[in-house]
Amino acid sequence: MKEDTVIIVENLTKNFGDFTAVNNISFEVKKGEIFGFLGANGAGKTTAMKMLIGISNPTSGNAQVAGFDVYKNPNDIKKNIGYMSQKFALYDDLTVKENITFFGGIYGLSRKKIEEKRCQLVEELGLQEIVNELVGSLPLGWKQKISFSVALLHNPKIVFLDEPTGGVDPITRRQFWEMIYKTAHEGTTIFVTTHYMDEAEYCDRVSIMVNGKIEALNTPKKLKEQFKTSTMNDVFLKLARG
Amino acid sequence: MKRFIGFIKKEFYHIFRDRRSLFILFGMPIAQIMLFGFAITNEINNVNIAILDHSKDETTKEIIHKIASSKYFTITASILNETEIETAFKKGHVKAVLIFEKDFSKNLGKENNATVQVIADATDPNTANTISNYVSAILQNYQQQINVAVKTSYQIIPKTRMVFNPELKSVFMFVPGVMTIILMLVSAMMTSISITREKELGTMEILLVSPLKPFQVIIGKVVPYIFLSIINAIVIVLLGIFVFNMPVQGSYFLLAAESVLFIITSLSLGILISTISASQQTAMMISLMALMLPTILLSGFIFPVSSMPLPLQIISNIVPAKWFIIILKGIMLKGVGIQFIWKSTLILVGMTLFFIGLSVKKYKIRLE
Amino acid sequence: MSISVQNISKSFKDKTALKNISFEVQEGELFGLIGPDGAGKTTLFRILTTLLFADSGTATVANFDAINDYKKIRNNVGYMPGKFSLYQDLTVEENLEFFATIFGTTIEENYDLIKDIYVQIEPFKNRRAGKLSGGMKQKLALCCALIHKPKVLFLDEPTTGVDPVSRKEFWEMLKRLQTKGITMLVSTPYMDEAALCDRIALIQDGKILEIDTPQHIVKHYPKTIYNVSANNMYQLINSLKNYEHNYSVYPFGEFVHYSDKRNDFNPTDLKLYLEKQQLQNIQISKTAATIEDTFMELAK
Numbered sequence: 061m062k063e064d065t066v067i068i069v070e071n072l073t074k075n076f077g078d079f080t081a082v083n084n085i086s087f088e089v090k091k092g093e094i095f096g097f098l099g100a101n102g103a104g105k106t107t108a109m110k111m112l113i114g115i116s117n118p119t120s121g122n123a124q125v126a127g128f129d130v131y132k133n134p135n136d137i138k139k140n141i142g143y144m145s146q147k148f149a150l151y152d153d154l155t156v157k158e159n160i161t162f163f164g165g166i167y168g169l170s171r172k173k174i175e176e177k178r179c180q181l182v183e184e185l186g187l188q189e190i191v192n193e194l195v196g197s198l199p200l201g202w203k204q205k206i207s208f209s210v211a212l213l214h215n216p217k218i219v220f221l222d223e224p225t226g227g228v229d230p231i232t233r234r235q236f237w238e239m240i241y242k243t244a245h246e247g248t249t250i251f252v253t254t255h256y257m258d259e260a261e262y263c264d265r266v267s268i269m270v271n272g273k274i275e276a277l278n279t280p281k282k283l284k285e286q287f288k289t290s291t292m293n294d295v296f297l298k299l300a301r302g
Numbered sequence: 303m304k305r306f307i308g309f310i311k312k313e314f315y316h317i318f319r320d321r322r323s324l325f326i327l328f329g330m331p332i333a334q335i336m337l338f339g340f341a342i343t344n345e346i347n348n349v350n351i352a353i354l355d356h357s358k359d360e361t362t363k364e365i366i367h368k369i370a371s372s373k374y375f376t377i378t379a380s381i382l383n384e385t386e387i388e389t390a391f392k393k394g395h396v397k398a399v400l401i402f403e404k405d406f407s408k409n410l411g412k413e414n415n416a417t418v419q420v421i422a423d424a425t426d427p428n429t430a431n432t433i434s435n436y437v438s439a440i441l442q443n444y445q446q447q448i449n450v451a452v453k454t455s456y457q458i459i460p461k462t463r464m465v466f467n468p469e470l471k472s473v474f475m476f477v478p479g480v481m482t483i484i485l486m487l488v489s490a491m492m493t494s495i496s497i498t499r500e501k502e503l504g505t506m507e508i509l510l511v512s513p514l515k516p517f518q519v520i521i522g523k524v525v526p527y528i529f530l531s532i533i534n535a536i537v538i539v540l541l542g543i544f545v546f547n548m549p550v551q552g553s554y555f556l557l558a559a560e561s562v563l564f565i566i567t568s569l570s571l572g573i574l575i576s577t578i579s580a581s582q583q584t585a586m587m588i589s590l591m592a593l594m595l596p597t598i599l600l601s602g603f604i605f606p607v608s609s610m611p612l613p614l615q616i617i618s619n620i621v622p623a624k625w626f627i628i629i630l631k632g633i634m635l636k637g638v639g640i641q642f643i644w645k646s647t648l649i650l651v652g653m654t655l656f657f658i659g660l661s662v663k664k665y666k667i668r669l670e
Numbered sequence: 671m672s673i674s675v676q677n678i679s680k681s682f683k684d685k686t687a688l689k690n691i692s693f694e695v696q697e698g699e700l701f702g703l704i705g706p707d708g709a710g711k712t713t714l715f716r717i718l719t720t721l722l723f724a725d726s727g728t729a730t731v732a733n734f735d736a737i738n739d740y741k742k743i744r745n746n747v748g749y750m751p752g753k754f755s756l757y758q759d760l761t762v763e764e765n766l767e768f769f770a771t772i773f774g775t776t777i778e779e780n781y782d783l784i785k786d787i788y789v790q791i792e793p794f795k796n797r798r799a800g801k802l803s804g805g806m807k808q809k810l811a812l813c814c815a816l817i818h819k820p821k822v823l824f825l826d827e828p829t830t831g832v833d834p835v836s837r838k839e840f841w842e843m844l845k846r847l848q849t850k851g852i853t854m855l856v857s858t859p860y861m862d863e864a865a866l867c868d869r870i871a872l873i874q875d876g877k878i879l880e881i882d883t884p885q886h887i888v889k890h891y892p893k894t895i896y897n898v899s900a901n902n903m904y905q906l907i908n909s910l911k912n913y914e915h916n917y918s919v920y921p922f923g924e925f926v927h928y929s930d931k932r933n934d935f936n937p938t939d940l941k942l943y944l945e946k947q948q949l950q951n952i953q954i955s956k957t958a959a960t961i962e963d964t965f966m967e968l969a970k
Binding site for chain 3: 513
């Protein structure tokens with residue numbers, strides 16, 4: 061494994077009975093890269109992502125995430141990645157503070173470290189007013205920003221974001237992406253799925269999955285040149301509609 | 303009407319496609335009846351006991367023989383001295399030890415007085431009690447035999463006759479109890495869950511924004527479960543009759559009618575629960591806590607109501623299951639007609655009307 | 671008038687969901703309610719579909735009062751709630767049949783209306799709804815909401831969580847439905863979909879920010895917007911944010927949308943500043959404001 065490559069996927073395949081959800085995909089992601097993982101509903105994105113974060117075993121093929129093999133060391137993978145999904149982010153019935161303490165705890169951070177991180181977060185995100193409020197009472201945009209920060213508590217090498225900005229207002233969505241840029245700039249790799257095609261443009265490289273296969277993988281600029289279109293949306297439509 | 307039939311058809315699709323629930327629905331009554339009928343019982347059968355016979359004479363031999371030949375006891379060990387008794391108990395092989403005193407025959411002949419000591423393992427007090435009663439009965443029986451020959455002083459011998467359940471079979475207690483629980487569970491829990499499921503899925507919103515009237519939605523939800531509950535009731539009664547030889551002394555028609563009444567009572571409770579809970583989980587919790595526990599504990603199914611403390615006795619009156627169990631026992635065991643159970647029936651009717659009224663009042667044609 | 675909303679307010683326990691909202695939707699119009707989650711869109715839909723009472727204000731749908739004539743409204747509208755509310759354990763055909771029956775009609779009777787959409791899911795008609803992909807569920811839900819030929823169709827976030835391909839197809843379907851004279855109120859968090867509506871209302875925090883046609887609404891943007899790009903996006907955003915004259919800085923796809931406080935802004939100044947910040951390949955060009963720009967400006 062090269063020094064700066066944090067995800068290596070080779071011929072990864074996942075079958076459910078007769079159905080091939082992920083069909084022989086291969087790609088690499090570098091350190092500090094923002095990697096967009098796009099595809100229509102049911103194209104196999106979620107299945108592929110589950111294999112990479114070590115909660116689902118591939119049918120065949122190889123994958124290494126953060127230097128660990130998905131078959132042999134799924135637990136080491138989990139220690140070295142952060143994960144944030146749209147569906148589950150934080151506990152609604154705990155306060156912001158309690159959520160941070162809890163998630164810091166499950167990643168084995170010391171009490172002192174958690175305290176330190178919490179102060180840092182409160183400072184950076186401007187949480188002073190809401191740190192003792194229940195997460196359930198916060199607007200969606202806040203929740204998503206906080207849960208992204210929580211996914212970063214243990215300084216993971218890679219963060220997996222599953223549609224992090226669905227339904228979020230446009231201003232918060234941009235603030236969220238600024239956080240992503242900052243995180244990537246500091247050397248953390250971002251692996252992100254989204255349905256907003258303008259967000260695909262923010263990525264360093266983008267892969268597009270169609271029916272379990274990666275049909276395109278390049279920088280947004282090159283993809284647009286390749287498909288002779290002016291937006292990623294059109295690239296996506298051309299590919300997915302066939 | 304066509305709308306309504308379409309609705310009921312849909313409900314049956316739900317029920318038959320959910321294999322797991324279907325299995326619980328029909329598997330549970332059978333499993334419970336078998337469990338209560340065979341495993342949990344107050345009767346004793348083939349209890350292992352040990353004998354410590356200090357005299358070893360004709361009389362003790364005869365008594366031991368009598369005990370051994372009864373179906374209640376199996377003599378598994380003969381113990382030679384007192385010190386072994388404790389070991390025998392601790393090993394757990396025997397539930398009781400019978401000790402005949404030295405010179406048992408002699409004492410009986412000379413002084414008309416001989417002692418048998420029964421030591422029973424009272425970790426399970428009910429069993430211990432029953433064992434000691436049975437042993438006493440066998441001894442008394444033997445005493446009567448020898449007394450026929452030798453006329454002695456006057457004696458008062460109580461002769462107890464157990465009516466309606468002469469063999470004291472506990473399964474006769476459990477069949478009405480299990481039937482009550484199952485009907486309550488299927489009717490109340492299943493309907494409340496199936497109504498709240500629509501709320502959770504968001505389909506209730508669409509149903510509300512449709513020309514379907516609220517009572518049609520509710521009745522449509524309930525009808526399939528009336529069918530299922532009736533089938534369950536029949537299965538339970540048949541199991542009782544054919545597997546446990548449970549008698550049905552009274553009229554089958556009355557039994558059926560009362561069962562349908564109780565099903566409707568439970569359904570109305572289920573509807574009431576669904577109007578006050580927003581999720582399937584809450585509906586389930588309320589059904590379990592507010593219905594199942596009182597049904598099992600306060601209905602007289604396991605613990606007799608008459609031996610409860612007064613406050614609980616009073617509370618037990620609001621448990622519908624209590625009245626249904628009274629009705630069931632009346633019909634099945636005593637063979638009484640409506641003239642003896644009209645009071646309980648009337649109470650159930652009243653409760654049903656009350657629950658339905660409350661549900662109608664609580665039912666919302668809107669989301670708030 | 672197909673839908674009329676006058677001074678509607680609604681609050682829940684401790685939260686105000688709608689603050690004095692008014693708007694009107696013409697017959698046959700495709701009206702968009704554009705705003706993020708939590709803006710109050712769903713509450714408004716529920717009031718209009720007679721599922722909730724407003725605290726104050728009045729509303730009529732298809733000329734029926736939302737409170738007194740709620741039964742008539744329920745007979746005349748189609749409603750597709752946020753999460754595609756279908757019976758997961760019923761097949762495609764069974765779902766459709768069920769909704770047809772409860773509205774007292776049959777699939778055959780109104781097949782014309784749903785034909786275009788239904789043919790796309792017909793190959794899967796024996797599949798359970800729970801096993802459909804997001805796009806197909808959405809189409810089925812639309813068929814179910816249309817099966818009784820409603821006068822007004824309420825679609826609450828029909829495209830949320832659906833991929834761009836299905837979203838595009840869905841909007842094409844709505845456009846076709848419009849030609850059949852059905853009035854539609856659609857809500858969406860995707861700003862790019864707003865352009866497909868006849869008129870839109872931008873809504874945030876229970877307040878309507880603006881109502882107009884998509885073409886007009888962007889003209890309200892007070893400033894000239896420039897597309898700015900450079901070799902490093904992160905650095906570019908930071909540099910622009912630190913630029914003292916910036917009015918707004920928002921990443922927009924491959925560019926950053928930048929507007930300046932000054933009226934006599936000269937892009938060359940900015941270019942010089944950015945070059946000083948060690949950025950390369952700097953490009954600055956004028957661009958038209960989008961609905962999203964307008965929304966952010968109004969929501970600020």
